[in-house]
Amino acid sequence: xxxxxxxxxxxxxxxxxxxxxxxxxxxxxxxxxxxxxxxxxxxxxxxxxxxxxxxxxxxxxxxxxxxxxxxxxxxxxxxxxxxxxxxxxxxxxxxxxxxxxxxxxxxxxxxxxxxxxxxxxxxxxxxxxxxxxxxxxxxxxxxxxxxxxxxxxxxxxxxxxxxxxxxxxxxxxxxxxxxxxxxxxxxxxxxxxxxxxxxxxxxxxxxxxxxxxxxxxxxxxxxxxxxxxxxxxxxxxxxxxxxxxxxxxxxxxxxxxxxxxxxxxxxxxxxxxxxxxxxxxxxxxxxxxxxxxxxxxxxxxxxxxxxxxxxxxxxxxxxxxxxxxxxxxxxxxxxxxxxxxxxxxxxxxxxxxxxxxxxxxxxxxxxxxxxxxxxxxxxxxxxxxxxxxxxxxxxxxxxxxxxxxxxxxxxxxxxxxxxxxxxxxxxxxxxxxxxxxxxxxxxxxxxxxxxxxxxxxxxxx
Numbered sequence: 001x002x003x004x005x006x007x008x009x010x011x012x013x014x015x016x017x018x019x020x021x022x023x024x025x026x027x028x029x030x031x032x033x034x035x036x037x038x039x040x041x042x043x044x045x046x047x048x049x050x051x052x053x054x055x056x057x058x059x060x061x062x063x064x065x066x067x068x069x070x071x072x073x074x075x076x077x078x079x080x081x082x083x084x085x086x087x088x089x090x091x092x093x094x095x096x097x098x099x100x101x102x103x104x105x106x107x108x109x110x111x112x113x114x115x116x117x118x119x120x121x122x123x124x125x126x127x128x129x130x131x132x133x134x135x136x137x138x139x140x141x142x143x144x145x146x147x148x149x150x151x152x153x154x155x156x157x158x159x160x161x162x163x164x165x166x167x168x169x170x171x172x173x174x175x176x177x178x179x180x181x182x183x184x185x186x187x188x189x190x191x192x193x194x195x196x197x198x199x200x201x202x203x204x205x206x207x208x209x210x211x212x213x214x215x216x217x218x219x220x221x222x223x224x225x226x227x228x229x230x231x232x233x234x235x236x237x238x239x240x241x242x243x244x245x246x247x248x249x250x251x252x253x254x255x256x257x258x259x260x261x262x263x264x265x266x267x268x269x270x271x272x273x274x275x276x277x278x279x280x281x282x283x284x285x286x287x288x289x290x291x292x293x294x295x296x297x298x299x300x301x302x303x304x305x306x307x308x309x310x311x312x313x314x315x316x317x318x319x320x321x322x323x324x325x326x327x328x329x330x331x332x333x334x335x336x337x338x339x340x341x342x343x344x345x346x347x348x349x350x351x352x353x354x355x356x357x358x359x360x361x362x363x364x365x366x367x368x369x370x371x372x373x374x375x376x377x378x379x380x381x382x383x384x385x386x387x388x389x390x391x392x393x394x395x396x397x398x399x400x401x402x403x404x405x406x407x408x409x410x411x412x413x414x415x416x417x418x419x420x421x422x423x424x425x426x427x428x429x430x431x432x433x434x435x436x437x438x439x440x441x442x443x444x445x446x447x448x449x450x451x452x453x454x455x456x457x458x459x460x461x
Contacts, residue, residue, distance in 0.1 A: 001029055001041075001147045002094055006066065009041075010078055012093045013068065013086035020076035025065045029090070029147045031140060038063030045083045045140070046070050052083070084139060091143030092174045101153055103146075103175050104291060107160040107168060107203050108183025108219070110338045112137065114276060114311055115183060115284040120157050122292050122305035127154030137161035142171050155295075165202050172209035179294060180206040181217040181287055185224040186337045200224035210234050217290045220245055221283055237294060239286040247290040249282050257319075257349045259285070263303060265293045270303035275310060277317040277328070279348075280341035317345065320450045323457050324428030326353065329446035330435045334364045339378050339435060346433040347385045355429025356388040360419055360445060362436025363395045376400040383408040393419045393442065416445045423452050 003026040010017050027040030033055035036042050042059035044052030044067055056073035067077040068086055080086040095103070104119065106112050113134070120131035130148045132141060137159035149156050160171050185200040200222075207216045207228040216229040220240035229236040239247040250269075252261040259282045260273045274281050285306050292302045311317070320327040326349060330342050343359060350357035359382055367374050375397035382390050382398075383406050391411045392398045399410045413419040426432070434446040 001026065002097055002150060004090075004094075006078075009066070009090070013078060013080050013089050015068065015078035015080040015086065017078050018072050018076075019074075020066065020078075023065065027063075027065060029087075029144060031087075031144070033058040033062070033064075036062040036064045039065045041065065042067045043083050043087050044069035044073070087143045088139060088170075088174050091146040092176075094149065095146055095174065095176055098149055098151065098153070100151075101149055101156055102179070102295065103156045103158060103177045104179045104181065105158050105160050105172065105175060105177035105206050106181040106183070106287075107162070107206050108181075108225075109186030109199065109203075110335060110341075111183045111280070111284045111287075112159045112161070113332075114281065115181070115287050116157050116159050117311045118276070118284060118306060118309045119288045119291055120155075121309035122288055122297065122302060123155040123157065123295070125301055125305050126295075126297055128152050129155045129157065131157040132159040138163075139167070139170060143174055146175060160206060162202050162205075165198060166205070168202055168205040169209060172206060177206065177210065177214070179215045179217060179291060180210050181291060182206060182225045182228055183219050183283065183287055184221040184337070186222070186335060196224075200228075204228040207232065207234075215294050217287060217294065219283060219287060235294075237290050239283075239290040241282065241286075245286075247286050247293060249286055252279070252282060254279050254348055256352060257345055263289050263299075263306070265289060265299060265302075267293060267299045270299050272303050272306045274306060275308065277319055278341055278345045280338075280344070317342070318446075320446075322450065322453055324430075325426060325453050326431045327446060327450050327453075328431070328433045328435075329443060329450075330433065331362075331440075331443040331446055332438055334362070334435050334437045335367075336364065336374050336378065339364060340381055342433055342435050343378070343382055343385055343387060346431060347387060350388070350431040353429050353431055355427060355431055357386075358389040358391060358422070358426070358430060358432040359387050360391040360393055360432065360434045360442065361395060361398055362393045362440035362442045363397075365437040365439060372397050372400065379410075389422075391419055391422060393436065393440070393445065395436075416442070416448070419445055420448050420452065423449055423456070426453065 028037045029041045031043045036059045042064045053069040056067045060075045120129050123129045132145050160168050162168050212233045215235045217237050218225045220226050238245045241249050247265050249261040257277045258274050263272050318329040346357050379398035393413050434442050436442040
């Protein structure tokens with residue numbers, strides 16, 4: 001973070017200082033007392049069950065210069081009405097002090113985290129980059145990311161998520177993005193928003209926030225996104241796999257589950273071979289190429305960066321290659337679009353390896369009234385793709401339209417522990433997908449299958 005005096009901090013967050021004298025703060029900001037660094041700021045957020053102020057002593061013991069809380073604590077502190085709001089105010093102030101910083105906001109119903117990871121890899125090749133950790137994309141995570149920036153930071157890449165209308169507009173008020181990226185408007189969180197049109201309007205808040213010097217990077221994978229800059233005095237760059245897009249992909253091939261293609265930009269054409277898994281990653285890579293092209297990064301650097309980039313975030317198409325078995329852990333989140341994409345990856349890998357395909361699927365949450373219908377559609381899709389085994393982990397809805405005569409065999413498991421027992425039916429060459437919404441905790445199942453299979457193979461040697 002940039003250095004800030006205590007008096008300026010108090011004014012920015014609208015607080016009152018206690019037990020402190022004037023000082024210059026230049027440490028890191030955190031909401032976790034265990035992660036406090038010397039001379040840092042601890043934002044003691046008060047939640048429903050835990051008050052961060054209760055951990056002030058721990059923060060001071062680790063060297064915190066100041067604690068921001070909603071009540072006085074024993075030590076230097078600034079008392080504010082709302083700690084989360086004060087976090088946003090400080091991040092907005094820091095952003096205003098860094099006018100040369102290029103802020104890139106990324107939103108969409110799927111692909112935000114992977115796109116962020118790929119883009120940060122590419123931009124880091126040409127300048128100091130700060131990017132959202134994991135999927136820290138809300139009113140807490142976004143300010144914390146911005147606060148990591150310093151005068152030396154050239155690029156700040158921010159995921160922007162939303163649970164309701166106005167969320168992204170609020171994040172943009174803090175971050176003032178120079179470039180806005182909308183990947184795709186899908187059906188994630190449909191139960192909370194009520195309609196895809198409202199989801200589109202909310203994602204469009206990012207584009208509406210851009211100044212006249214801003215650039216809108218818009219995917220062409222739905223009928224909402226390409227029109228989000230209509231009527232706005234900003235530059236628009238489109239990406240996709242058609243012929244009219246500004247940045248597009250041609251000659252797409254899938255080899256060992258990974259996409260290889262030529263990226264075509266106004267600067268020319270170059271070959272890309274992704275290391276991340278899935279044909280759906282082409283769209284994410286094109287979004288990165290569109291942003292990087294806008295930033296003036298050379299085509300060779302873009303293509304080379306995309307071809308060498310590793311995804312840093314957990315549980316997103318993590319491939320566990322073991323003797324005789326491949327496990328795909330994609331247990332971080334799930335919606336209709338990402339579930340379909342994951343099943344395609346499973347089918348491709350199983351076809352290449354010659355074994356059977358196992359889809360261990362937990363519930364897709366936040367689908368609203370259409371939940372049962374959408375789960376059943378995914379089950380039908382699995383059958384149409386020739387998935388050999390559909391394992392419904394406490395999610396019988398997937399099998400609602402399937403029957404015993406189908407080639408896809410259905411296994412109903414009421415718990416993760418019951419699903420683990422199916423490992424005894426795996427054969428060398430099989431491919432396993434584990435996917436569900438994060439709250440289902442199916443990463444535990446993926447880890448268990450990897451551990452148990454490794455042990456089994458070791459015992460047979």
